[in-house]
Amino acid sequence: AQVDPTALTRLSKDVNHLGPSYNTTVKLSSNNWTFNKTLSNLIRKNILRFLDPERDISILKGTLKPGDIIHYVFDRHSTINISENLYRLLPTVSPMKNQHHRRCAIVGNSGILLNSSCGPDIDSHDFVIRCNLAPVEEYFQDVGWRTNLVTMNPSVVQRAFQDLVSEEWRDRFLQRLQSLSGSVLWIPAFMAKGGEERVEWALRLILLHTVDVRTAFPSLRLLHAVRGYWLTNNVHIKRPTTGLLMYTMATRFCEEIHLYGFWPFPLDPQGRSVKYHYYDTLKYEYTSSSSPHTMPLEFRTLSALHRQGALRLHTGTCD
């Protein structure tokens, strides 16, 4: 197949053309979307110049030992110790080794998913990626329940599980972990300081209750490499969000990538309010200029890729 060398240039033009006020006026054609295999292959190839998701998805056991000290990626002056538990839970081979899937779903956490009835659609994919241990049980009609890989920022333990202050919260957290049976639990433990204890609590529970998850701890170079790829394509993101990290990595393992729950705006295209998360009361202030992320810019980028058929963004209902 012929690769269109202007495709990515067009992407950056498209993204910048939309301007900073781009919000709810977005129109994503969904009926006439067709997969652009050529562009998708080109993107995969270009991303591989910056990172190898199969490798960078996790540090492996052979490369570290208990007691080693690591400088946080974003807080270079602070360090974290490789504990015995962390060492025990480092994978010996990449959890994504030789994995190739035809259709993958990446589920972001926007309230746009509520009343979408997208659950069965999402679950019909060959590989389902979710973010930050977002709950599924109570929302399965809209978000589905299958999970092959789920991320867990250490801050989730505090935000969603009250820092495990009581027996009840510990049980809830344990139950959430146990519900992941067989999937990859991706913990960015070395990104920013402040989460060491929370990671340790999670790891202790996993070991104590022999929870059936495959833990992964992203490499120290992953975030800079992902940011580098997007910067090179003129997409000036600050720190990539979990959602964008997942898309960037998924290009390596997935043929067709479908995104759900990506909508960093307080109103939907019809002007109705949209919750920041489908499952809690976190507000949009969180996406203000003090946030490390540039979610609307990321969204514009993903929309441009949607229009070119490299990925499919689902922002409407699925019935």
Ligand code: CTP
């Ligand atoms: N997301 C979105 N619109 C929202 C909320 C989330 O597009 N209103 C996407 C983002 O790509 C985000 C992902 O869904 O990274 C997962 O959401 P969340 O758990 O809220 O991630 P954050 O904690 O906000 O950001 P991160 O984990 O990337 O620091």
